[in-house]
Amino acid sequence: xxxxxxxxxxxxxxxxxxxxxxxxxxxxxxxxxxxxxxxxxxxxxxxxxxxxxxxxxxxxxxxxxxxxxxxxxxxxxxxxxxxxxxxxxxxxxx
Amino acid sequence: xxxxxxxxxxxxxxxxxxxxxxxxxxxxxxxxxxxxxxxxxxxxxxxxxxxxxxxxxxxxxxxxxxxxxxxxxxxxxxxxxxxxxxxxxxxxxxxxxxxxxxxxxxxxxxxxxxxxxxxxxxxxxxxxxxxxxxxxxxxxxxxxxxxxxxxxxxxxxxxxxxxxxxxxxxxxxxxxxxxxxxxxxxxxxxxxxxxxxxxxxxx
Numbered sequence: 001x002x003x004x005x006x007x008x009x010x011x012x013x014x015x016x017x018x019x020x021x022x023x024x025x026x027x028x029x030x031x032x033x034x035x036x037x038x039x040x041x042x043x044x045x046x047x048x049x050x051x052x053x054x055x056x057x058x059x060x061x062x063x064x065x066x067x068x069x070x071x072x073x074x075x076x077x078x079x080x081x082x083x084x085x086x087x088x089x090x091x092x093x094x
Numbered sequence: 095x096x097x098x099x100x101x102x103x104x105x106x107x108x109x110x111x112x113x114x115x116x117x118x119x120x121x122x123x124x125x126x127x128x129x130x131x132x133x134x135x136x137x138x139x140x141x142x143x144x145x146x147x148x149x150x151x152x153x154x155x156x157x158x159x160x161x162x163x164x165x166x167x168x169x170x171x172x173x174x175x176x177x178x179x180x181x182x183x184x185x186x187x188x189x190x191x192x193x194x195x196x197x198x199x200x201x202x203x204x205x206x207x208x209x210x211x212x213x214x215x216x217x218x219x220x221x222x223x224x225x226x227x228x229x230x231x232x233x234x235x236x237x238x239x240x241x242x243x244x245x246x247x248x249x250x251x252x253x254x255x256x257x258x259x260x261x262x263x264x265x266x267x268x269x270x271x272x273x274x275x276x277x278x279x280x281x282x283x284x285x286x287x288x289x290x291x292x293x294x295x296x297x
Contacts, residue, residue, distance in 0.1 A: 008176035009169070018166040025158050025290075029151070032295040044291035051287045059169045060280045061273075069114060076118040080125040084132065091133050 006064040017058045024051050106270055113274040117281050120244075124285050127237050131292060134229045141226020146296065148213060149234070153204050154294030157197050158286065164193035165283040168252075168276040178266040180259065187256045187272070190279065194249035201242055205235075234293055241285055248279045 028047040032040055057063045062070060135142045171186025208231075212219030215232055255275045258264040264271050 008173040011170055011173060014166055014169045014173070018162060021162045022159065025155070025162065028291055028295060029155060032291070041296050044295045045288075048287050048291050052284050055165060055280055055284050055287065059165050059283075060277055061172075069111075072111075072114060072118075076121045076125075080122065080129075083125070084129055087129055087133060088136070091136055 009058070009061070009064070013058065017054055021051055021054060024054075104268065104270070109270045109274060110277075113277050117277060120281055120285075124237075124240070127233070127240070128288065128292075131233050131237070134226070134233065138224070138226030138229065141224045142230050144224070145227040145230035145234075146293065148208070148211075148231075149294050150204065150207075151294050153200055154290050157200050158290045160193050160197045160200070161283045161286050164190045164197070165280050167193070168279045172269070172273050172276050175259065175264065175266060175269045175272055180262070180265070183259050183272070184256060187252050187259065191249050191252050191256070194245050194252070197245055198242065198249075201238065237289060238293070241282070241289060244282045244285070248275075248282050251275045251278065 024047050028044040031043040031047065034040060056073070062073070167186045167189040171183045171190070174180075174182035174186055208214065213231060214220065215228075215235060220228055220231055252275055255264060255272050258271060
């Protein structure tokens, strides 16, 4: 049977990632209480993207996977970015 | 003889690629809904701003913390099975399922209150509000509802995996099922990471 080449991820790594995720969640709550127009929209979404990347990279083991998995993920994300981009070009400039 | 050889055949990497491909379809499914939210929000920012005030930050925040913690216990269970620690793996899966149910209980009380206040799609209280607020609540029910179905499916899947680990069908040498179930669970967490700021935070 084929196995992962890397050893099991240490518990300490996962617990640290979890602590950072909780801290970022609190930071996004704090940031949203400051009413600063567009920034109060963008900052929580940027924080969410950092959190999502941490989940993908550590919890979903992407860090430890071969390049194939990392490249594969770029396809749905790229597709989504293109669809979002083109739709907004239409929404803004119609 | 030949059937027993065939039944032992497995492709670890292939199974994982298959799971990721399925997760991609999920990303695009929710991606379409996020796109809908983005366009409607861009068209009626003031109404979305008003509608956000109907939601309780404390409930959204506690559900976020519940899901983040459940992702941790799911990740720990995969490491545990790989070290051959069956009981730690079972503990991790069990806690994840309990947290999934806690999330749904929270969601139940949240929806119950909205519906009790007459804030459900097509209700007189909601249709008397602006078009933008109706769109917000439509998206809120659709997106958190579809996400809730995924939480339920993930919890059910983890229950099945729990039985398999307990019977040692999933073990130190063959743990694809647990790993892939946890990948699904992390995706459910990932989607909520975006739902939380969009519905509870961006005011």
